[in-house]
Amino acid sequence: MSAETDMIKLYSGRILALAAEMPRTKRLENPSATARRRAPLCGSTVTVDIIRDGDVITDYGQDVKACALGQAAASVIGAEIVGLTAEQVQQGRDELFAMLKNDGPVPSSPFDGLDVLQPAKDYKNRHASILLAFDATLEALEATKATA
Numbered sequence: 746m747s748a749e750t751d752m753i754k755l756y757s758g759r760i761l762a763l764a765a766e767m768p769r770t771k772r773l774e775n776p777s778a779t780a781r782r783r784a785p786l787c788g789s790t791v792t793v794d795i796i797r798d799g800d801v802i803t804d805y806g807q808d809v810k811a812c813a814l815g816q817a818a819a820s821v822i823g824a825e826i827v828g829l830t831a832e833q834v835q836q837g838r839d840e841l842f843a844m845l846k847n848d849g850p851v852p853s854s855p856f857d858g859l860d861v862l863q864p865a866k867d868y869k870n871r872h873a874s875i876l877l878a879f880d881a882t883l884e885a886l887e888a889t890k891a892t893a
């Protein structure tokens with residue numbers, strides 16, 4: 746398979762649709778915490794605002810400046826994140842990491858939509874961008890512990 750064919754496969758219509766229809770793209774006015782993460786290799790950035798009530802995320806906003814793969818991941822995460830706990834978010838991140846780095850299975854529900862990113866396993870230079878939304882969310886969740 747040629748490199749061009751591989752890239753076409755990587756940027757499937759489903760990935761592009763997720764990137765174009767990203768939910769929760771408005772920043773929150775009074776978040777419990779905000780975190781910004783940047784992938785040094787490609788320069789992608791994700792800024793996340795969360796509102797947390799107890800251990801549950803009750804609102805979420807994101808500003809995503811990333812490649813289509815990072816946007817697709819943020820789209821799936823943004824669609825599923827409200828109502829989850831820090832532990833569920835960490836589990837989703839760990840499962841996505843394992844899928845990308847260790848040929849692990851697709852993340853479990855509610856993050857099973859990240860299956861669309863399976864072709865990205867072979868593109869290690871894209872992994873950091875794909876993980877940014879999870880990493881920023883986990884950083885924001887950690888920051889809420891410090892202020893609680």
